[in-house]
Amino acid sequence: MKTLWLLSLVLLVGCDGFTNEGTFKVKKETKNINIQLGSPVEDLLKQSPVKFRSDCLAAANICWHEINQSRDDQYLLSLSITQRESALELDQVVSLGIVADDDISKNIEEIEVTLRGLPDDSTHEENRTLIYSLIDKLKAAGWHKYYFPSDPRIPGSELDKFDWKKSVFGRSPLSHPLFDPDRKMSLEQWVGSDMFYDWYLYSGDYLAHIKVLRNSAVASAETGTYLIKIEFTSLNTFWQNSFEEEERPNWKKLFPEHLKALLLLRSEAESKARAAGVEIEQNYQAPAMELAD
Known part of the structure; x- marks a missing residue:
């Protein structure tokens, strides 16, 4: 998966849509696509003003x-991504992909959005500001911080209280406190981070995974090229795919015990955290399907 990320970034670099003077060419024409999460895929394919390649x-x-555009295409894409709990507007969209697995559902369960982002070799500070503004946009639209059930609920505000670079109290968390969407990491932390950045949020029955890849092929303390994607995945699909293939037909029956095992791992890590004087985010509200009986 990370190899595909690197390939995407290589393809992105060098087709950045600049004029000879280095100014980004902004196109005025925009195509608007309305996506209702959980609605039939076929309805979207028929109603979209831009034709999908299947x-x-x-x-x-x-x-x-x-739908794939180049960063300097004649028109940009604008998306409205809605469900009962939230309504999100995204512009500057370069590509949109939908996975339709009819064995799971004929509805929209998985989509991936690639955003144009800033011109190549913009400063790390400019990119940090852009990406946190994107996170804030999701939060304002009704998306909330997500903790994977086995991850300790440690907010980013507690990072200074323990050594988190190797592990977080015995865990390698999916939802790491460094990538707390409710806290902006310092520029030093940003530049010192690995080339992969990951934030997780949820709304209703869907997860949003903000994935950012920074080009590290040319080391620079000041500038970089960033690839920005958002994956929207239904919790049903997310959890079904977490099981081995032979178990997936019965995943709903297996899920309660699986969830309990994950929550036990969280409890163990949180006990270690409390003993070290680290506060736990007790008021975190998990998605409804992840609430243990």
Whole structure:
């Protein structure tokens, strides 16, 4: 997966849409696509003002539907991503991909959005500001911080109280406190981070995974090239895919015990954290399906 990330960044660099003077060419024409999470994929394909390119694997009953633009294309994409709990507007969209696995659902369960971002070799500070403004946009639209059930609920405000660089009290968390969407890391932390950045939020029955890749091929303390994506995935699909393939037909029956095992790992890590004087975010509200009985 990270190899694909690196390839995406390589393809992105060098087609950045600049004039000879280095100014980004801004296009005025925008195509608006309305996406209702959980609605039929076929409805979106029929109603979209931009035609999707489809690639299907009949044997697996899976199709990938995509719209791909270059960063200097004649028009940009603008998305409205809605569900009962939230309504999100995204512009400067370079590409949109939808996975349609008919064995799971004929509805929109997985989409990936790639954003244009800033011109190549903009400063780290400019990129940090842009990405946190994107996170704030999701939060304002009704998306909330997400903790994976086995991860200790340690907010970013507690980072100074322990050594988190190797592990977080015995865990390598999916939702790391360094990437707390409710706290902006310092520029020093930002530049000192690995080339991969990950934030997780949820709204209703969907997760949003903000994925950022920083080009580290040319080391620079001042500037960088960043690739920005957001994956929206239904919790049903997210959890079904967490099981081994042979277990997936019965994943809903297996899920309660699986969740309890994950929450036990969280409890163990949080006990160690409390003993070290680290505060736990007790008021965190998990998605409804992750509330243990």
